[in-house]
Amino acid sequence: MTRIGYHAAHEQYAPGALRDLAIRAEAAGFAAIKCSDHIQPWSARQGHSGHAWTWLGAAMQATTVPFGNIAAPGYRYHPAIMAQAAATLQQMFPDRFWLALGTGEALNEAMTGMVWPDKPERNARLKECFDVMHALLRGDTVTHRGRVTAVEARLWSLPETPPPLFGAAATAETARFLGGWAEGLLTLGGDPAQTARVIEAFREGGGAGKPVHIQHTISWADTQDEAMASALDQWAPVAIGGEINWDIRRPSDFDHLARFVDEEHIGRSVRVSADPGLHRADLQAFAELGVDTVFVHNVGRNQDAFIDMAARELVG
Secondary structure, three states, rough: OHHHHHHHHEOOOOOHHHHHHHHHHHOOOOOOEOOOOOOOOOOOOOOOOOOHHHOHHHHOOOOOOEEEEEEEOOOOOHHHHHHHHHHHHHHHHOOOOEEEEEEHHHHHHHHHHHOOOOOHHHHHHHHHHHHHHHHOOOOOOEEOOOOOOOEOOOOOOOOOOOOOOEOOOOHHHHHHHHHHOOOOOOEEOOOOHHHHHHHHHHHHHOOOOOEEEEEEEOOOOOOHHHHHHHHHHHHHHHHOOOHHHHHHHHHHHHHHHHHHHHHHOOOOOOEEEOOHHHHHHHHHHHHHOOOOOOEEOOOOOHOOOOHHHHHHHOOO
16 A cells, blocks of 8 residues: 655755654654755755754654655765664664665765766766665675775664665666666656656566655645745746756756746646645556655645645545
């Protein structure tokens, strides 16, 4: 049975407020929570970017549902340090944490001053980081010299069961690359037909039988005009498309590009509707793909009203 989860967006809320939203989401009936892992927001209008790993400890202590995080190892975070953080959360909260590994965005990772590579090189770096983390989380002592370096690295506080390491993919090509080694898939919602192609590529690439999570981005409000205004205000910079999201470094540059995103364009990235029935139908379509969890991200600032609506219409 597909669970409906709540996406906690660090870009949009101060950490304390986001913790309280996670508590409220669980009380409303959301069965799981996942968060983003940013050092900068996509837009200056979003205005926040708390430290995800610090927040996870507090939010998981205040709730009982499973949590996930999507992060990019090998840039801001050395893979051994990320593995240590994941192990600590799983040890404190057994079987409640999973981690999706992605190739990252310059917005978050280029601030270290490293050269920001192209996608094939980022894929290769991701696989090396996965191998290091996977071994560490199983108690191995790891020495690895390649795109990342670890010398006699070992984790001393391990959980009884390692947290699963998913791979994050927005395209069928990346999903197929992940299928043979990632322990699950995190992908995007939106058009169920496109999402189905990504999931099928993951399964064809070796991921058959592995769990799949979806992050589905919506904009809901009491009226269609309010829903559209929220989508354009908060998520237009992310909807620009192409390779831009991965390669631009500054929120101010995303805000400049957001001027070119109109109502038709935003609809390709965000499901904009005041109709709960439409959102419910989308969730059912994703459930029919055999996914484990659909995490709903409502991009508007109306989170209290959204959670109340979801309790009535989406998660019951």
